Amino acid sequence: MASQTTVATASYSYELRFDAGRICLDLLATAHPDERLGAVEPLRAWIAASGLVPGGTALRHVDGSWVPRFRELRALTGRLTGQLVHNPPAADPRSLDQALTRLNELARPAPPATRAVRAPDGTLVRELHGPPECAALLGAVARDAVELLTDPDARACLRQCEGDNCPIVYLDTSRGRRRRWCSSEICGNRERVARHRRRAALARA
Numbered sequence: 001m002a003s004q005t006t007v008a009t010a011s012y013s014y015e016l017r018f019d020a021g022r023i024c025l026d027l028l029a030t031a032h033p034d035e036r037l038g039a040v041e042p043l044r045a046w047i048a049a050s051g052l053v054p055g056g057t058a059l060r061h062v063d064g065s066w067v068p069r070f071r072e073l074r075a076l077t078g079r080l081t082g083q084l085v086h087n088p089p090a091a092d093p094r095s096l097d098q099a100l101t102r103l104n105e106l107a108r109p110a111p112p113a114t115r116a117v118r119a120p121d122g123t124l125v126r127e128l129h130g131p132p133e134c135a136a137l138l139g140a141v142a143r144d145a146v147e148l149l150t151d152p153d154a155r156a157c158l159r160q161c162e163g164d165n166c167p168i169v170y171l172d173t174s175r176g177r178r179r180r181w182c183s184s185e186i187c188g189n190r191e192r193v194a195r196h197r198r199r200a201a202l203a204r205a
Contacts, residue, residue: 016030016042016045018049020171020182021157022144022154022171023050023052023140023141023144024077024141024144024145024148025171026050027077028074028077028081028168028169030042030046030074031074031167032166032167032168037067037070038067040063040064040066043062043066043067043070047062047137052132052137052141053112053128053132054114054125054128057127057132061131065134066134069138070138073103073106076106076145077141078169079095079099080096080103080145081145081148081169082169083096084149084158086160103142103146106138107142107143109133109135109136109138111139111140112128112129112140113128113129113130114126114127114128115128157171157172157177161180161187163182164187166181166182170182
């Protein structure tokens with residue numbers, strides 16, 4: 001079942017999906033069917049909902065300079081995972097090597113430092129020592145991509161959605177590796193509706 005976060009403001013609303021199986025693949029999903037990271041507010045919402053930071057972390061310091069940096073990481077991840085789901089690969093080896101070099105650079109910074117603090121009810125909760133830096137959050141997502149690309153078992157589970165014109169890549173961890181769509185409720189439902197219409201048209205012929 002698809003995991004979605006709906007965020008609304010006075011001027012627009014959008015949905016963020018977190019059902020691809022890895023945070024780096026969830027970042028890829030922000031480009032389809034429309035651009036989800038076109039402004040600061042949706043990026044803040046994605047960071048908060050992705051689990052990159054503890055719940056309640058203030059992200060007011062996230063500004064417009066962060067948006068192209070996350071979109072660059074998204075493009076790199078898409079290029080490198082694309083070689084694994086397309087046969088033949090969609091990019092030439094030199095382009096892939098350049099993307100890999102840049103991904104490794106983005107993966108170098110340390111993650112945001114966490115600490116345990118006592119909540120009002122006495123339980124211990126996790127929070128960051130301070131506002132997370134862009135490089136630290138990018139590094140966390142880039143390292144997830146590095147782990148995915150270098151894990152043979154995970155690579156074997158990579159799939160591209162079979163829905164019409166759907167480029168979303170996900171990890172197929174279903175029983176028997178039979179998952180066909182990024183989301184049964186979205187692309188799967190569209191395919192079922194299209195199949196029904198085709199059968200109905202044949203019956204009328």
